[in-house]
Amino acid sequence: MDRDAYRNCCSLVKIPRPSYEQFWSSHFVDYIDKDLSYSKFFKQYLLPNHPCMFSRRFTEDWKCRKQWVSEEGKPNFQKLLQEFDETPVPVANCNAKEYNANPKQVMPFKEFIHYWKEYIKNGHSSPKGCLYLKDWHMARDYPEHNVYSTPVFFSSDWLNEYWDTLEVDDYRFVYMGPKGSWTPFHADVFRSYSWSANICGRKKWLLYPPGQEEFLRDTHGNLPYDVTSAELRDRSLFPRSEEACQPLEIIQEAGEIIFVPSGWHHQVYNLEDTISINHNWLNGCNVDIMWQFLQSELSSVQKEIDEWRNTMDSWHQHCQVIMKACSGINYAEFASFLKILAEHRMSVLNACSSGNSSDYPRHLSETLTTLGPYHAAFDLQRVAHIIECLLCNEDFKRLDHSTLTLQPETMLQQIRDTIQSTRGQHLLYQE
Numbered sequence: 001m002d003r004d005a006y007r008n009c010c011s012l013v014k015i016p017r018p019s020y021e022q023f024w025s026s027h028f029v030d031y032i033d034k035d036l037s038y039s040k041f042f043k044q045y046l047l048p049n050h051p052c053m054f055s056r057r058f059t060e061d062w063k064c065r066k067q068w069v070s071e072e073g074k075p076n077f078q079k080l081l082q083e084f085d086e087t088p089v090p091v092a093n094c095n096a097k098e099y100n101a102n103p104k105q106v107m108p109f110k111e112f113i114h115y116w117k118e119y120i121k122n123g124h125s126s127p128k129g130c131l132y133l134k135d136w137h138m139a140r141d142y143p144e145h146n147v148y149s150t151p152v153f154f155s156s157d158w159l160n161e162y163w164d165t166l167e168v169d170d171y172r173f174v175y176m177g178p179k180g181s182w183t184p185f186h187a188d189v190f191r192s193y194s195w196s197a198n199i200c201g202r203k204k205w206l207l208y209p210p211g212q213e214e215f216l217r218d219t220h221g222n223l224p225y226d227v228t229s230a231e232l233r234d235r236s237l238f239p240r241s242e243e244a245c246q247p248l249e250i251i252q253e254a255g256e257i258i259f260v261p262s263g264w265h266h267q268v269y270n271l272e273d274t275i276s277i278n279h280n281w282l283n284g285c286n287v288d289i290m291w292q293f294l295q296s297e298l299s300s301v302q303k304e305i306d307e308w309r310n311t312m313d314s315w316h317q318h319c320q321v322i323m324k325a326c327s328g329i330n331y332a333e334f335a336s337f338l339k340i341l342a343e344h345r346m347s348v349l350n351a352c353s354s355g356n357s358s359d360y361p362r363h364l365s366e367t368l369t370t371l372g373p374y375h376a377a378f379d380l381q382r383v384a385h386i387i388e389c390l391l392c393n394e395d396f397k398r399l400d401h402s403t404l405t406l407q408p409e410t411m412l413q414q415i416r417d418t419i420q421s422t423r424g425q426h427l428l429y430q431e
Contacts, residue, residue, distance in 0.1 A: 015288060017049050020209035024245035029053055038371075041153045046193075046285040049261040051207060051248070054151070056255025059197050064147035065255060068275055069200045073254060075176065075273055077113050083145075084109040089136045094181050095129035100225045101184060102132070109133075116178055120273065124179050132181035132270075138174040148277055151257065154195045155367050156375060157281035161344070162337050171280035182269045185227045187213070188260065190329065191293040192282040197257040201274025206247035210263035215244035227267050262286040263293075284382030291386055294334060297327045298395060316398045331396050332404055339406035342383045344368065345376040346418045353422055377419055384415045 033055040045052050059065055070076045087109040092102035112133050119126045150157070163169045171189065188194045206227060216224055218238050224231070232241045252258050260266060262282070282290055301322045309315050324330040352373045368376065387408050390396045401407065
């Protein structure tokens, strides 16, 4: 991030997001084929929460685009089997519905490839249904492979930074699916951003701007499983579906990377045999959207078990437990998440001040150095804003703060002191 970008956004309390009205009747997104600075991407796409597509030139140096793909542009099954053979992988059945998703099973990689080859041989059909390898943590399972690199535009990634620090999980995935495989209508985890790169094959994306999904709810308040279903035209089932805009329909070719912003619900189809790499990620530009989502999730839990509110002394704690089970995170872990992110960035600014880069985690040094002190300061200001929101939130106040890894008032003061001290040394305002 450069100085001008920092100065333009450093005083923001609420991120200004222009209306999405331009996307209601458009079927086009910006196509980026030339060099683009990180600061321009930050200002033109991250802050306003707008989608875009990067051309294949941004992935042409990835090893997987050479090693995993045949000369004909198809999945190189032989090479893939050599690399992954018996590895257990998660596989969904696109022909089966379980709630609003597809049921999954775990099978050896070679078994899935055998199925895929038979599926192609049988004219893209199988009595087993249409199987789709998805949400495979390949980078975690094979960290030494280095078959791709995260583009700098997506490198301010708090979600994976947090989980990498804990060494527990990540949100980096590989998808492999035959022609006809698809993912039902959804928005991404925690309302994060996502980026998705086609290693080979083609995808069709149906994207709805934030807010449009409300028109697509049925009479029970549930979102559709398939937004292309004829059921949506039944006013007795989906009374407001005609009020929704038409989806933004995007065809993604081999090698291209799509940026899907926060809260954009989408449905995705593989138009050919396709391999893709996908990351969920978030940062200072959309952490407020994550916080809104968490409040909404807790509110839903509270409504579900409201009848027991007066019969349980620990009702509020039970709501947090249920929220963690349903959403993958609760308020206490969100506070821990903010603490770790803040500590890393305070270390960056203090290292810039002292000239000693050994003060912050080695696995983050390259990314945080590339993004620079302006970005670290912006991130800290965003964390400070969310901590201030937490301190004003009645449900957060009810938590046992003695059990929190983050003591919010203390952390808030440390952030303010760090920003003030680095300002005083002109680190954030140097010419």
